[in-house]
Amino acid sequence: MTTVSPNKSDISNEVFEDIKETRKTNYINNFWQDLSHNDEELYNTWNQLKSVMSEGEIPYVYKEMIYVAVSIINNCNYCIHSHTYAAKKAGMTNAQYKELLSVILMANKTNALATALGTQVDDVFDASKE
Amino acid sequence: MTTVSPNKSDISNEVFEDIKETRKTNYINNFWQDLSHNDEELYNTWNQLKSVMSEGEIPYVYKEMIYVAVSIINNCNYCIHSHTYAAKKAGMTNAQYKELLSVILMANKTNALATALGTQVDDVFDASKE
Amino acid sequence: MTTVSPNKSDISNEVFEDIKETRKTNYINNFWQDLSHNDEELYNTWNQLKSVMSEGEIPYVYKEMIYVAVSIINNCNYCIHSHTYAAKKAGMTNAQYKELLSVILMANKTNALATALGTQVDDVFDASKE
Amino acid sequence: MTTVSPNKSDISNEVFEDIKETRKTNYINNFWQDLSHNDEELYNTWNQLKSVMSEGEIPYVYKEMIYVAVSIINNCNYCIHSHTYAAKKAGMTNAQYKELLSVILMANKTNALATALGTQVDDVFDASKE
Amino acid sequence: MTTVSPNKSDISNEVFEDIKETRKTNYINNFWQDLSHNDEELYNTWNQLKSVMSEGEIPYVYKEMIYVAVSIINNCNYCIHSHTYAAKKAGMTNAQYKELLSVILMANKTNALATALGTQVDDVFDASKE
Amino acid sequence: MTTVSPNKSDISNEVFEDIKETRKTNYINNFWQDLSHNDEELYNTWNQLKSVMSEGEIPYVYKEMIYVAVSIINNCNYCIHSHTYAAKKAGMTNAQYKELLSVILMANKTNALATALGTQVDDVFDASKE
Numbered sequence: 001m002t003t004v005s006p007n008k009s010d011i012s013n014e015v016f017e018d019i020k021e022t023r024k025t026n027y028i029n030n031f032w033q034d035l036s037h038n039d040e041e042l043y044n045t046w047n048q049l050k051s052v053m054s055e056g057e058i059p060y061v062y063k064e065m066i067y068v069a070v071s072i073i074n075n076c077n078y079c080i081h082s083h084t085y086a087a088k089k090a091g092m093t094n095a096q097y098k099e100l101l102s103v104i105l106m107a108n109k110t111n112a113l114a115t116a117l118g119t120q121v122d123d124v125f126d127a128s129k130e
Numbered sequence: 131m132t133t134v135s136p137n138k139s140d141i142s143n144e145v146f147e148d149i150k151e152t153r154k155t156n157y158i159n160n161f162w163q164d165l166s167h168n169d170e171e172l173y174n175t176w177n178q179l180k181s182v183m184s185e186g187e188i189p190y191v192y193k194e195m196i197y198v199a200v201s202i203i204n205n206c207n208y209c210i211h212s213h214t215y216a217a218k219k220a221g222m223t224n225a226q227y228k229e230l231l232s233v234i235l236m237a238n239k240t241n242a243l244a245t246a247l248g249t250q251v252d253d254v255f256d257a258s259k260e
Numbered sequence: 261m262t263t264v265s266p267n268k269s270d271i272s273n274e275v276f277e278d279i280k281e282t283r284k285t286n287y288i289n290n291f292w293q294d295l296s297h298n299d300e301e302l303y304n305t306w307n308q309l310k311s312v313m314s315e316g317e318i319p320y321v322y323k324e325m326i327y328v329a330v331s332i333i334n335n336c337n338y339c340i341h342s343h344t345y346a347a348k349k350a351g352m353t354n355a356q357y358k359e360l361l362s363v364i365l366m367a368n369k370t371n372a373l374a375t376a377l378g379t380q381v382d383d384v385f386d387a388s389k390e
Numbered sequence: 391m392t393t394v395s396p397n398k399s400d401i402s403n404e405v406f407e408d409i410k411e412t413r414k415t416n417y418i419n420n421f422w423q424d425l426s427h428n429d430e431e432l433y434n435t436w437n438q439l440k441s442v443m444s445e446g447e448i449p450y451v452y453k454e455m456i457y458v459a460v461s462i463i464n465n466c467n468y469c470i471h472s473h474t475y476a477a478k479k480a481g482m483t484n485a486q487y488k489e490l491l492s493v494i495l496m497a498n499k500t501n502a503l504a505t506a507l508g509t510q511v512d513d514v515f516d517a518s519k520e
Numbered sequence: 521m522t523t524v525s526p527n528k529s530d531i532s533n534e535v536f537e538d539i540k541e542t543r544k545t546n547y548i549n550n551f552w553q554d555l556s557h558n559d560e561e562l563y564n565t566w567n568q569l570k571s572v573m574s575e576g577e578i579p580y581v582y583k584e585m586i587y588v589a590v591s592i593i594n595n596c597n598y599c600i601h602s603h604t605y606a607a608k609k610a611g612m613t614n615a616q617y618k619e620l621l622s623v624i625l626m627a628n629k630t631n632a633l634a635t636a637l638g639t640q641v642d643d644v645f646d647a648s649k650e
Numbered sequence: 651m652t653t654v655s656p657n658k659s660d661i662s663n664e665v666f667e668d669i670k671e672t673r674k675t676n677y678i679n680n681f682w683q684d685l686s687h688n689d690e691e692l693y694n695t696w697n698q699l700k701s702v703m704s705e706g707e708i709p710y711v712y713k714e715m716i717y718v719a720v721s722i723i724n725n726c727n728y729c730i731h732s733h734t735y736a737a738k739k740a741g742m743t744n745a746q747y748k749e750l751l752s753v754i755l756m757a758n759k760t761n762a763l764a765t766a767l768g769t770q771v772d773d774v775f776d777a778s779k780e
Contacts, residue, residue, distance in 0.1 A: 027254065031240070034247040038358055041365075045240065052236045057226040062192045063233050069196045070237035072766045073203040075335050075595050078244040079237070080766060081255040096187040098558055101766060103193050106182045107200035107209070108762050109755055110161070110175065114208040116722045116730060116751060117164040118641075121378075124157065125211040168748055202376045205465050205725050210376060228428055231376060235369055242368050246332045246340060246361060287514065291500070294507040298618055305500065312496045317486040322452045323493050326459045330497035333463040335595050338504040339497070341515040355447040363453050366442045367460035367469070370421070370435065374468040377424040381638075384417065385471040462636045465725050470636060488688055491636060495691075498632050499625055506592045506600060506621060508771075547774065551760070554767040565760065572756045577746040582712045583753050586719045590757035593723040598764040599757070601775040616707040623713050626702045627720035627729070630681070630695065634728040637684040644677065645731040 012036040015046050022050060029082060061090040069104050142166040145176050152180060159212060191220040199234050272296040275306050282310060289342060321350040329364050402426040405436050412440060419472060451480040459494050532556040535566050542570060549602060581610040589624050662686040665696050672700060679732060711740040719754050 008016070016028050016036075035042045053063055064087035071079035084097075092100070138146070146158050146166075165172045183193055194217035201209035214227075222230070268276070276288050276296075295302045313323055324347035331339035344357075352360070398406070406418050406426075425432045443453055454477035461469035474487075482490070528536070536548050536556075555562045573583055584607035591599035604617075612620070658666070666678050666686075685692045703713055714737035721729035734747075742750070 029252045029254070030249050031244055031247070034249045035243065038361065041243070041358070041361065045243065049236060049240070052229075052232045056229050057223060058192075058195070058229045058233070062188075062195070063229075065188070065192070066196055066199045066230065066233045067237045069199045070203050070234055071241055072762060073200050074238065074241040074245075075765050076241035076244055077765075077768060078249045078251055079241050080768065081251045083237075085255045093187065098561070099182075099186050099188045099193075100196065101558065101561065101763075102182045103188070103196045104200055104766070105759055105762055106179060107197040107213075108204065109759060110179070111201055111204040111206040111209050112722060112755055112758050113165065113171070113175065113751075114161055114206055115204075115725050115727075116754070117161070118727060118730065119160050119164045119208045121208055121211045122157075122159045124159070125215045168751070171748070171751065202372060205375050207375075207378060211378065228431070231373075231428070231431065234376070235372055238372050239365055239369060242332060242365055243361075245335050245337075246364070248337060248340065289512045289514070290509050291504055291507070294509045295503065298621070301503070301618070301621065305503065309496060309500070312489075312492045316489050317483065318452075318455070318489045318493070322448075322455070323489075325448070325452070326456055326490065326493045327497040329456045329459045330463050330494055331501055333460050334498065334501040334505075336501040336504055338509045338511055339501050341511045343497075345515045353447065359442075359446050359448045359453075360456065362442045363448070363456045364460055366439060367457040367473075368464065370439070371461055371464040371466040371469050373425065373431070373435065374421055374466055375464075377421070379420050379424045379468045381468055381471045382417075382419045384419070385475045462632060465635050467635075467638060470638065488691070491633075491688065491691065494636070495629055495632055499629060502592060502625055502628050503621075505595050505597075506624070508597060508600065547772075549772045549774070550769045551764055551767070554769045555763065561763070565763065569756060569760070572749075572752045576749050577743060578712070578715070578749045578753070582708075582715070583749075585708070585712070586716055586750065586753045587757045589716045589719045590723050590754055591761055593720050594758065594761040594765075596761040596764055598769045598771055599761050601771045603757075605775045613707065619702075619706050619708045619713075620716065622702045623708070623716045624720055626699060627717040627733075628724065630699070631721055631724040631726040631729050633685065633691070633695065634681055634726055635724075637681070639680050639684045639728045641728055641731045642679045644679070645735045 008036065009039050011039045011043055015042055018050075019046065031078065031082065061087060061092055064090050065092065065096075065100050068100065069107075072104055073108065138166060139169050141169045141173055145172050148180075149176065161208065161212065191217060191222055194220050195222065195226075195230050198230065199237075202234055203238065268296060269299050271299045271303055275302055278310075279306065291338065291342065321347060321352055324350055325352065325356075325360050328360065329367075332364055333368065398426060399429050401429045401433055405432055408440075409436065421468065421472065451477060451482055454480050455482065455486075455490050458490065459497075462494055463498065528556060529559050531559040531563055535562050538570075539566065551598065551602065581607060581612055584610055585612065585616075585620050588620065589627075592624055593628065658686060659689055661689045661693055665692050668700075669696065681728065681732065711737060711742055714740055715742065715746075715750050718750065719757075722754055723758065 016032065019028055019032060020026055032042065032046070035045060053060065053067075056063075058066075064083055067083040068080060068087055071083055087100075088097070146162065149158055149162060150156055162172065162176070165175065183190065183197075186193075188196075194213055197213040198210060198217055201213055217230075218227070276292065279288055279292060280286055292302065292306070295305060313320065313327075316323075318326075324343055327343040328340060328347055331343055347360075348357070406422065409418055409422060410416055422432065422436070425435065443450065443457075446453075448456075454473055457473040458470060458477055461473055477490075478487070536552065539548060539552060540546055552562065552566070555565060573580065573587075576583075578586075584603055587603040588600060588607055591603055607620075608617070666682065669678060669682060670676055682692065682696070685695060703710065703717075706713075708716075714733055717733040718730060718737055721733055737750075738747070
């Protein structure tokens with residue numbers, strides 16, 4: 001017996017099988033279900049995600065925390081929920097989650113302040129672009 | 131001889147001295163200069179920042195990367211420059227910076243996609259709030 | 261018999277009748293219902309919308325696609341739904357919807373990249389302001 | 391004689407040559423110059439852009455208008471300038487530019503209104519997701 | 521008899537009691553309930569809020585209107601609802617609410633226009649920073 | 651002798667004269683200069699602004715503070731400068747400006763927190779919509 005839905009295209013089924021194998025789960029979350037109406041975007045997005053989020057120079061759990069930070073500032077409810085879940089599964093502790101929130105709030109505050117003050121970039125920071 | 135400006139309030143001078151000592155530098159960057167017109171906000175913001183950004187459950191360098199992520203999504207030019215500089219000074223390699231950008235772009239893309247698709251939060255993710 | 265609600269102000273009723281006639285429908289969607297608590301804003305918004313969104317130098321269907329793009333970036337759930345619906349009703353095909361999403365995602369990505377890189381505007385582009 | 395810079399990587403040079411050929415120009419604008427510090431991102435972004443922005447189901451000039459709309463809402467100064475330039479080069483008239491601005495402003499206004507009012511999505515619009 | 525929940529930490533209970541006393545209510549709204557998983561953030565946020573939002577140089581009711589304005593632009597559904605409620609309770613009339621919406625929409629429109637036009641700051645406005 | 655520029659359209663000149671008279675100044679700031687390429691938008695925006703920002707149920711100086719709040723959250727550098735200038739000219743004191751910043755920062759923080767926590771709107775707040 002198989003979980004392949006007869007209505008799905010071959011590409012969607014292939015991606016769904018890869019999601020299940022990569023994540024060791026039988027559950028395909030709503031984002032990928034919704035995206036399956038668009039074969040090409042589904043295929044590209046999944047393969048980019050798999051590559052970008054794999055363990056690399058930045059440990060995976062910190063990648064998920066960065067993902068959560070972006071999702072909060074972008075006000076993406078779905079993404080906040082799914083990546084907070086992923087970060088916790090990857091080992092983020094409650095203490096780390098509290099620190100993560102603090103860093104995001106701090107950055108958000110000084111962002112608004114620098115914008116309000118119209119602060120000019122210091123030469124020393126531009127030099128760092130070299 | 132001293133670098134204390136006679137026109138600065140006592141509180142500003144105290145914060146500026148603490149910035150110099152904490153960061154082992156004589157340079158006060160523009161953000162703190164601009165904020166010094168508002169003693170109370172200067173004092174609170176610096177002390178919160180010092181506390182939030184100190185080495186903790188999340189290593190300092192990853193805190194700076196999260197700060198950069200928030201600043202890019204918030205489109206805060208000053209903050210992007212100053213915290214990319216800080217992250218590099220804290221040891222972020224070029225390879226890590228490339229991965230950081232990739233994670234931010236990936237998160238930003240799936241944020242837009244989930245928003246466009248109006249994806250509903252899966253029950254399994256909500257359960258993770260417990 | 262008439263669909264005019266006795267509780268509605270004269271102005272709201274007038275606008276509602278115009279919406280029905282313009283759109284060849286008996287259905288007043290929630291946005292206009294909610295806005296009817298504010299007669300002046302309802303009247304102005306509807307009349308601006310009718311004028312701006314009419315067939316003009318830019319064909320109507322592309323105007324609706326631009327509307328969807330703005331709504332996705334603004335993260336306005338209601339607006340994404342109502343204007344995707346309107347765009348489809350105006351003839352947007354599934355293939356066009358896929359391209360629309362691709363363009364929005366592409367623009368969103370290079371926006372984040374140009375912001376992250378702090379790219380300076382080329383003189384040649386400024387010249388285009390003449 | 392060649393315009394290939396000796397300091398550029400092979401990949402950057404290859405992309406730069408493709409940009410010149412595709413756009414029938416010798417000018418590489420600042421965005422691609424800045425991105426050339428990141429070979430892989432440069433290569434991927436250019437090739438995605440070339441594919442997404444090619445003439446397709448949506449005519450190229452309307453794709454550039456959608457790009458401008460996203461860039462204005464994202465507040466990306468560089469992107470507004472470069473894509474307004476591109477849209478004009480692709481045939482966008484002044485009359486169309488005025489309409490484009492009107493549509494963007496209209497969408498932005500009703501986005502803020504629907505958000506302020508907390509308007510619920512009508513069932514009829516959700517049905518359009520089928 | 522007491523409303524103190526046995527599962528709450530001492531700090532949460534203390535903050536909850538202060539909320540009830542300050543606001544003359546027995547109702548703790550969802551925001552503070554959700555935040556009570558993070559004692560330190562709950563304590564800091566409540567005490568900052570109590571201080572910032574107290575009657576001062578800007579009358580309280582206008583502070584709540586500014587709060588609503590920020591919440592609409594940030595697209596924070598919860599915040600729009602809770603602070604519109606608070607503003608009305610503090611005396612905001614329907615006529616004032618209509619004017620508030622008009623000012624927010626006007627500001628939002630000219631913000632988008634200035635961004636689209638890439639307008640440079642006039643020297644006379646910069647002088648106002650002195 | 652007159653300040654009317656011979657290159658300006660009649661409508662632009664009329665609006666410029668009205669700006670000068672209304673504001674008791676001979677200075678036309680850059681925003682209106684830039685907008686004068688688009689007669690209709692110039693005319694509509696100025697007349698809406700004049701109407702919306704006139705003394706009404708909300709005193710003018712608080713309207714300008716709300717304008718500043720929107721402009722900071724929208725990250726519109728031009729608008730922050732011009733409306734902070736206008737607010738100060740309308741009597742905003744330094745003490746009020748500090749409170750204004752505090753309210754904006756506070757709202758921005760709780761907006762991010764409510765978004766991060768995914769807080770559900772309390773029934774009591776929805777009831778306030780009646």
